[in-house]
Amino acid sequence: MRSKVLAFGVAAALAMAVAAGCASTTETPGSGATGGASGSESGAPTKSEYVVGYSQSNNAEPYRAQLNIQLEHFIKQYPDLKLLPITDAQQDSGKQVAHVQNFIQQKVDVLIVSPNEAAPLTAAVQQACDAKIPVIVLDRTVNTDCYSSFIGGDNVAAGRKAGELAVQLLPSGGNVVELQGILSNQPQIDRDKGFREAIAANPKIKIIQQREAKWLKEEATTVMNQWLAQNLKIDLVYAENDPMALGAYLAAAGRGQEKAMKFIGTDGLAIPDGGIRAVQQGQLAGTFIYPTGAEEAAKAANALVHGETVEKDQTLEIEGVTPENAADLYAKFDFSNK
Amino acid sequence: MSHSTADVPNGVSNWRRTLSMLGSLQGYIGLVLVVSAGILTKGDIFLNQANLTNAVGAFASRGILAVGVTLVILTAGIDLSVGSMLGLASMVSAMLLSRADLSPWMILPLAMVAGGAMGLFNGAGTTLLRIQPFVMTLATLSVFRGIDRQISNNVSVGTQIAQDDGTLTPHSEQFQLFGTPGHNLFEGVLGAGVYYPVLAFVVVCIVFQLILSKTTFGRHIYAVGGNETAARLSGVNVTRVKIAVYTLAGLLAGFAGPIDAAYSASADPQAGFSYELDAIAAAVIGGASLAGGRGTIIGTFVGALILTLLDNVLGLNAVSDNLQLIIKGLIVIVAVVLQRPDLFTSASAAVRRAFGRDDSTHTTRRST
Numbered sequence: 194m195r196s197k198v199l200a201f202g203v204a205a206a207l208a209m210a211v212a213a214g215c216a217s218t219t220e221t222p223g224s225g226a227t228g229g230a231s232g233s234e235s236g237a238p239t240k241s242e243y244v245v246g247y248s249q250s251n252n253a254e255p256y257r258a259q260l261n262i263q264l265e266h267f268i269k270q271y272p273d274l275k276l277l278p279i280t281d282a283q284q285d286s287g288k289q290v291a292h293v294q295n296f297i298q299q300k301v302d303v304l305i306v307s308p309n310e311a312a313p314l315t316a317a318v319q320q321a322c323d324a325k326i327p328v329i330v331l332d333r334t335v336n337t338d339c340y341s342s343f344i345g346g347d348n349v350a351a352g353r354k355a356g357e358l359a360v361q362l363l364p365s366g367g368n369v370v371e372l373q374g375i376l377s378n379q380p381q382i383d384r385d386k387g388f389r390e391a392i393a394a395n396p397k398i399k400i401i402q403q404r405e406a407k408w409l410k411e412e413a414t415t416v417m418n419q420w421l422a423q424n425l426k427i428d429l430v431y432a433e434n435d436p437m438a439l440g441a442y443l444a445a446a447g448r449g450q451e452k453a454m455k456f457i458g459t460d461g462l463a464i465p466d467g468g469i470r471a472v473q474q475g476q477l478a479g480t481f482i483y484p485t486g487a488e489e490a491a492k493a494a495n496a497l498v499h500g501e502t503v504e505k506d507q508t509l510e511i512e513g514v515t516p517e518n519a520a521d522l523y524a525k526f527d528f529s530n531k
Numbered sequence: 532m533s534h535s536t537a538d539v540p541n542g543v544s545n546w547r548r549t550l551s552m553l554g555s556l557q558g559y560i561g562l563v564l565v566v567s568a569g570i571l572t573k574g575d576i577f578l579n580q581a582n583l584t585n586a587v588g589a590f591a592s593r594g595i596l597a598v599g600v601t602l603v604i605l606t607a608g609i610d611l612s613v614g615s616m617l618g619l620a621s622m623v624s625a626m627l628l629s630r631a632d633l634s635p636w637m638i639l640p641l642a643m644v645a646g647g648a649m650g651l652f653n654g655a656g657t658t659l660l661r662i663q664p665f666v667m668t669l670a671t672l673s674v675f676r677g678i679d680r681q682i683s684n685n686v687s688v689g690t691q692i693a694q695d696d697g698t699l700t701p702h703s704e705q706f707q708l709f710g711t712p713g714h715n716l717f718e719g720v721l722g723a724g725v726y727y728p729v730l731a732f733v734v735v736c737i738v739f740q741l742i743l744s745k746t747t748f749g750r751h752i753y754a755v756g757g758n759e760t761a762a763r764l765s766g767v768n769v770t771r772v773k774i775a776v777y778t779l780a781g782l783l784a785g786f787a788g789p790i791d792a793a794y795s796a797s798a799d800p801q802a803g804f805s806y807e808l809d810a811i812a813a814a815v816i817g818g819a820s821l822a823g824g825r826g827t828i829i830g831t832f833v834g835a836l837i838l839t840l841l842d843n844v845l846g847l848n849a850v851s852d853n854l855q856l857i858i859k860g861l862i863v864i865v866a867v868v869l870q871r872p873d874l875f876t877s878a879s880a881a882v883r884r885a886f887g888r889d890d891s892t893h894t895t896r897r898s899t
Contacts, residue, residue: 253680410687411589415585415589416846418589419582422582424576436799443711446712448712466686466687
């Protein structure tokens with residue numbers, strides 16, 4: 194009985210080893226033309242297929258889920274790029290370092306990393322760089338120059354644009370309440386900073402309350418209900434992401450007060466529940482598309498594997514969503530059927 | 532717990548009696564303290580009916596989870612997966628509504644069946660596979676959340692539809708009645724009406740309090756938690772009771788799912804995240820003992836009220852979130868200490884012993 198189990202285990206282990214061996218042999222030599230035994234070490238041979246590894250910091254946020262969908266879509270536009278399964282570090286930098294090191298071991302042709310945190314991922318990116326793997330840093334930075342390209346949006350700019358819209362919506366001043374994401378998150382800190390900078394243009398605009406709603410719709414509904422219960426005179430709600438803006442809208446609508454104030458969100462995802470639709474439907478006065486950078490990352494990956502140079506730092510434009518352009522933008526960024 | 536106080540110094544026994552009384556009344560005392568704080572600081576706003584119903588409504592789904600968790604805790608178990616079960620049930624119900632176009636009165640039982648199945652899985656794991664409840668439900672916390680994210684593709688599912696003129700209407704008015712702020716039942720019949728989540732929470736509490744106090748099954752739950760071996764020897768089917776409480780906890784999480792989806796007019800892949808902690812805190816503040824056998828649904832109801840009203844009072848007074856976390860945590864500690872009056876005597880004896888007064892050794896022995 195025991196020996197049978199043992200034999201089965203050994204057989205299974207052997208089968209896995211053989212399968213792994215097969216996988217590696219099919220991946221490394223590339224097309225017959227180059228034929229080198231160690232394809233990864235010899236210069237920049239033309240291969241029929243280039244392997245792309247993407248280490249995502251966290252798949253759970255809708256924004257990042259959308260990024261993954263878009264990246265898969267855009268990588269497919271380049272027939273010789275092959276995207277390995279996207280790894281999800283679940284907001285754990287330690288896990289993400291392991292994922293990056295796995296990709297280095299697998300000798301991917303290009304590595305894309307969206308760091309969970311800058312400091313812990315810096316060494317891992319450095320390792321990839323030392324292993325001569327081109328690295329594209331997506332969305333958040335690392336503390337080293339040893340990468341091929343940084344692609345990302347600018348959260349301070351996103352906050353500033355929201356502030357500019359607030360100034361425009363409240364020409365004679367007014368009371369603003371602010372719903373914040375998780376207080377320690379860099380996007381929260383930057384969006385808050387940009388927003389405050391911009392509304393300083395009109396000293397009559399005051400932030401009368403601000404609370405952490407953890408990026409979540411239902412937290413925002415509860416907080417907004419407390420503010421409304423205090424009979425605060427609220428002219429505008431600035432939420433650092435769209436779900437929180439919509440949660441606040443829901444609380445105001447529950448009391449029939451949604452027309453008495455304006456709502457501004459951020460993110461602008463083209464999903465049925467996202468900010469672009471909400472602007473189209475008149476719930477939000479505006480939102481801002483925080484770009485995923487997926488298209489630019491795919492383009493850079495393709496350029497890098499073919500030995501072309503890419504721009505070292507690509508800061509992406511923040512696009513405002515208005516009732517006029519919402520329908521077009523939704524069509525442009527809707528990836529549900531692509 | 533019964534003890535004679537004959538050989539205990541008088542002062543200590545008085546203390547003990549007072550603390551023991553405080554322990555049994557702690558929920559109500561806590562509630563009075565929170566309500567007083569609310570009245571003193573923000574009286575007019577706090578006592579407003581809309582404010583109170585909104586506050587309780589926002590907490591109702593967690594309160595319903597707390598009832599399920601209490602049942603499990605009574606058997607000396609724990610369920611860490613209720614938040615994930617709620618999340619998955621809310622996702623399932625939003626999908627059944629917006630994609631399958633089912634009636635809300637079909638969705639509710641289906642969500643409960645889904646929750647019950649998840650709970651049954653927990654129950655089977657803890658009894659048949661003899662996995663510790665903490666470990667089993669820690670694992671399924673992850674499993675159910677993963678399924679939730681997988682079926683939703685990490686994108687929230689709305690329960691409203693956009694009309695051609697741009698307005699948003701609920702996919703189903705009846706479904707929204709489950710939880711949208713401002714939607715009340717019996718409006719006009721009963722003044723401002725009753726906010727559905729509040730009603731649902733109260734009904735769940737009444738039903739399960741009756742089950743615990745009036746049925747054989749209820750007595751068996753206490754028996755299993757009080758002394759499992761004794762319960763088994765006296766003919767209680769311990770395995771069946773345990774499976775039943777986990778299944779009921781899942782069923783209640785399934786019931787809370789649609790309420791949560793209606794509350795935010797969408798099912799978020801993150802919905803219910805960390806709700807298990809609020810639910811366990813409500814049960815503990817309400818007097819449930821994690822050692823099993825002690826606790827009531829009324830206590831949990833009061834515990835949930837304390838947490839939600841505390842949240843409301845602190846929010847109305849613009850107390851920072853960091854401070855709120857500290858205050859809520861300390862309240863849990865105080866509640867647990869008050870539940871064990873004997874702890875005070877043993878602690879004071881230990882202090883006295885540490886300072887070289889050994890005349891209280893007999894007190895120590897008695898209280899351990």
